[in-house]
Amino acid sequence: MADNKETIICPACGEEMEKIYFPDQKINLDICLKGCGGIFFDNRELEKFDEKHEDISILSDLFENKEFKKVDSSIQRECPVCGMKMVKNYASTKHEVEVDECYSCGGKFLDYGELEKIRSQYNTEEEKASDVIKELYSATGSYLPEFEEKYNQQMKRPSILTKMIRLKRK
Ligand SMILES: [Zn+2]
Numbered sequence: 349m350a351d352n353k354e355t356i357i358c359p360a361c362g363e364e365m366e367k368i369y370f371p372d373q374k375i376n377l378d379i380c381l382k383g384c385g386g387i388f389f390d391n392r393e394l395e396k397f398d399e400k401h402e403d404i405s406i407l408s409d410l411f412e413n414k415e416f417k418k419v420d421s422s423i424q425r426e427c428p429v430c431g432m433k434m435v436k437n438y439a440s441t442k443h444e445v446e447v448d449e450c451y452s453c454g455g456k457f458l459d460y461g462e463l464e465k466i467r468s469q470y471n472t473e474e475e476k477a478s479d480v481i482k483e484l485y486s487a488t489g490s491y492l493p494e495f496e497e498k499y500n501q502q503m504k505r506p507s508i509l510t511k512m513i514r515l516k517r518k
């Protein structure tokens with residue numbers, strides 16, 4: 349995981365982003381406090397913030413009583429670290445929140461309020477896994493081993509998914 353060190357420019361509104369340190373995660377996030385309230389996550393950082401039990405109270409304090417610039421989240425953005433065009437992907441199978449992703453460095457950008465939305469989608473990791481499996485079954489009608497493989501790599505929690513698939517097979 350490469351924590352970028354330079355000051356970066358917000359891909360949504362062009363303001364300089366500020367580095368804020370999160371001691372629980374031991375990570376600096378780039379946050380657009382002067383502009384739109386967007387957050388840039390370096391490769392693999394988002395997964396340390398996207399579950400309810402992960403502490404983001406610093407963020408709530410920073411955002412309290414602040415008004416942020418409105419931005420058009422449908423516009424294609426460029427990665428503030430490497431300049432590549434970012435790609436919009438849904439954060440989960442619920443298809444509610446779109447995240448801008450850079451396929452070159454793995455960076456992700458969330459608009460203001462999107463992190464909270466992602467965090468509120470699932471109560472537990474099991475719930476999230478169950479949703480992924482449901483979608484998988486409805487899309488293919490059968491179980492694909494490659495998918496389990498891919499999912500395990502992404503989640504880095506093979507035990508939960510494997511356990512659930514075993515249950516389904518019974
Ligand atoms: Zn911004």
Ligand SMILES: [Zn+2]
Pocket residue numbers: 427428429430431432450451452453454455
């Ligand atoms: Zn990038």
